[in-house]
Amino acid sequence: MGLDVSRRPLFIELVVIGGSYHANVKPAEAFRVAVWKNAFSVVLMHNHPAGKVRPSDEDKDVTDHLIQVGRILNTQVVDHLIISPETFFSFDITGLMEELRESTKYAPPYEVAEKIQEAKEKWMERGMRKGIREGEVSRRERGLQEGKDEGRKERSVEMAKALLDKGMDIGKISEVSGLPEKEIRELSIL
Numbered sequence: 001m002g003l004d005v006s007r008r009p010l011f012i013e014l015v016v017i018g019g020s021y022h023a024n025v026k027p028a029e030a031f032r033v034a035v036w037k038n039a040f041s042v043v044l045m046h047n048h049p050a051g052k053v054r055p056s057d058e059d060k061d062v063t064d065h066l067i068q069v070g071r072i073l074n075t076q077v078v079d080h081l082i083i084s085p086e087t088f089f090s091f092d093i094t095g096l097m098e099e100l101r102e103s104t105k106y107a108p109p110y111e112v113a114e115k116i117q118e119a120k121e122k123w124m125e126r127g128m129r130k131g132i133r134e135g136e137v138s139r140r141e142r143g144l145q146e147g148k149d150e151g152r153k154e155r156s157v158e159m160a161k162a163l164l165d166k167g168m169d170i171g172k173i174s175e176v177s178g179l180p181e182k183e184i185r186e187l188s189i190l
Contacts, residue, residue, distance in 0.1 A: 001043045001045060002033065004039070004040055011033065025062055034075050048084055052084070079092035160187055163176065164187060
């Protein structure tokens with residue numbers, strides 16, 4: 001079935017008549033009318049006369065192949081329906097269409113190369129973001145450490161000033177505060 005841009009049916013066309021257990025679908029036949037009638041997208045349909053609508057591996061493989069052909073022709077395959085007189089199976093509703101769209105089995109080599117390049121770029125970007133986050137954490141930790149060190153230094157200077165005011169020996173103040181004697185002498189001048 002061919003659909004227009006709004007996904008309204010343009011046509012329903014019989015493409016292949018198969019036997020009881022098999023229908024040989026060629027991509028050129030499947031898309032001929034869709035291309036001719038300028039369909040924006042298509043819904044594939046076939047029946048399982050026995051009534052079991054579970055897709056076979058061959059159904060999945062044909063769908064995968066036709067999805068890739070549709071990409072090349074710029075005609076999206078939006079669903080594949082397997083029908084019987086009692087029920088149906090939708091590749092789209094069950095999530096199988098999305099899974100097959102991600103397949104690279106029949107994908108043109110240029111598309112596979114593009115996907116690989118996109119994945120590389122995505123992982124590089126993630127790595128850069130992670131590095132930036134880690135760098136920010138490292139800078140923040142370094143800043144905290146510098147702040148703590150500065151606070152300790154100020155506390156030592158205040159302690160040295162207080163001990164100088166009490167008349168304690170510069171050598172003893174240096175031992176207690178951890179400040180060099182030269183720095184303590186400079187404090188005594190202030």
